[in-house]
Amino acid sequence: MKNLFKIILYAFWVWLIGFVAGVIVYPLHESNFLLFKSIMVVVGVLAGMLMLMVYFKKLEGDFFKLGIIVGIVWFIVNILLDLIVLVGFLKTPLGEYFVGIGIRYLAMPVMSIGVGWLLEKKRFLQAE
Numbered sequence: 263m264k265n266l267f268k269i270i271l272y273a274f275w276v277w278l279i280g281f282v283a284g285v286i287v288y289p290l291h292e293s294n295f296l297l298f299k300s301i302m303v304v305v306g307v308l309a310g311m312l313m314l315m316v317y318f319k320k321l322e323g324d325f326f327k328l329g330i331i332v333g334i335v336w337f338i339v340n341i342l343l344d345l346i347v348l349v350g351f352l353k354t355p356l357g358e359y360f361v362g363i364g365i366r367y368l369a370m371p372v373m374s375i376g377v378g379w380l381l382e383k384k385r386f387l388q389a390e
Contacts, residue, residue, distance in 0.1 A: 266335070268317065269317070269331065269332055269335045269336070270335060270339055272313040272316065272317050272332075272336070273313075273335060273336040273339035273340060274339065274343070275309070275313055276306070276309045276310050276313050276336060276340065276370075277339065277340045277343045277344070279305065279309035280302065280305055280306050280309055281343075281347070283301070283302065283305040284302060287301050287302070299362075303366065306366065306369065307369065307373070310336075310369065310370055310373055310374075311373065314332070314373060314374055314377050317332065318377060318378070318381060321381075323385070325377075325378040325379075325381035325382040325385065326375070326378040326379050326381075326382040327378070328378055329374045329375045329376070329377055329378015329379060329381075329382075330371070330374070330375055330378065332370075332374040332378070333370050333371025333372070333373070333374035333375050334371060336367075336370040336371070336374065337367050337368065337370045337371055340367050340370065341364055341367055344359065344363060344364065344367075345359075348363070
């Protein structure tokens with residue numbers, strides 16, 4: 263249970279970092295939309311990788327399994343937070359949200375499963 267709380271907390275941090283960055287660079291949304299989107303992708307990847315490094319740093323096993331769990335939980339938490347804030351409060355149309363933002367959260371399970379797989383593989387190779 264403690265582990266799930268930590269996973270959800272890190273998911274929230276990833277979302278919050280992206281949200282704050284989005285607020286800061288939002289003027290680009292109107293003047294240079296492609297630059298805005300590119301910045302947001304880079305910030306999202308950086309925030310995700312930072313939190314993955316922090317999360318996996320103290321683990322001693324089950325890397326691949328936890329990579330799957332982290333990716334799924336982070337995906338769900340970030341989508342839910344966006345639905346509350348962007349769709350609910352800021353009135354972003356649902357279809358526009360999923361095409362423009364939501365689908366990018368698939369990078370979370372891709373990254374976390376990849377990190378988990380690499381760590382598991384490294385542990386396996388070191389055991390030989």
